[in-house]
Amino acid sequence: MKIAVTSKAFAKNETLKSELQSFFPDCRFNTSGRLLNESELIEFLGDCDGAIVAMEQIQAPVLDDVNLLKVIAKFGVGLNNIDLSYCQKNGIPVKWTAGINRQSVAEMALGFMLMLIRNLYTTSNQLKKGEWNKSGGQSLYGKTIGIIGMGHIGQELTHLLKPFACRVLANDVVDINEFCEKNGVVSVGKETIYAEADIISLHTPLNTSTVQFIDATAFHKMTKKPIFINTARGELVNLQDLHDALLNGQLYGAAIDVYDVEPPTHKELISMPNLVCTPHIGGNSAEATLAMGRSAISHLVDSLLGAANER
Incomplete structure (x- = not known):
């Protein structure tokens, strides 16, 4: 054969x-x-x-x-x-x-959170250019984390976050109540995550109902200026709208491992100083x-x- x-x-x-x-x-x-x-x-x-x-x-x-x-x-x-x-x-x-590959992807999402919230990424890049920025960011401990898509990876990320005593808000189209009850997670609508989360991590599958469901309208609802993370599929996010949200200060920062076209063609987006971007290696x-x-x-x-x- x-x-x-x-x-x-x-x-x-x-x-x-x-x-x-x-x-x-x-x-x-x-x-x-x-x-x-x-x-x-x-x-x-x-x-x-x-x-x-x-x-x-x-x-x-x-x-x-x-x-x-x-x-x-x-x-x-x-x-x-x-x-x-x-x-x-x-x-x-x-x-x-x-x-x-859930462990691998969940670890990357957690790494992105720490890189951005503690200013590790930004200050490292600044130091390489000779800038001495002593801003240490904020602690991940106790923050509100919104996970959209509570499948295998979302659940694994929840477990990894437990030592940080985060308040975890979760959203999924299927019934996740049993998992939430066992793990101290609050099942909510996406609107609640947009309004209350300090960090939003995306873990939904790509289908006709989720194509670019994260767009300018969604970013406008993220009133706490959160960190936004996408390690799922690039087509879930309108990347031009993500660029605009970063540029306009609607987001504190973002991290993406996936793109609608790979390698990515959005040069202005990937050059943003508050964006961590990796070449689709989350599961690798x-x-x-x-x-x-x-x-x-x-x-x-x-x-x-x-x-x-x-x-």
């Missing part, structure tokens, strides 16, 4: 490559260092039985021309880049493990990379070799 790995991070990891090839000797890896476009994906996946994909757009035009594909395994979380309806209609299972700690890769491998083994053994 032939396996195609479109994920750049997987292709760079010799441990994962070796482990995959121990089950499937015939493998093809994306070593281009970039996302493959539609025509490249069709050629890359065309004669393969299984695929490990990351952020590539696996949509109907690609799948229409990939006739041998029996299973898709996700390297990471979030399935918004895969046409799930097409896969379901055409009998192509999409395998993934929810929350596989060494431990998370191995966990995501091994999860994808296990899904392929179960789906392809398991089915073969049953015959």
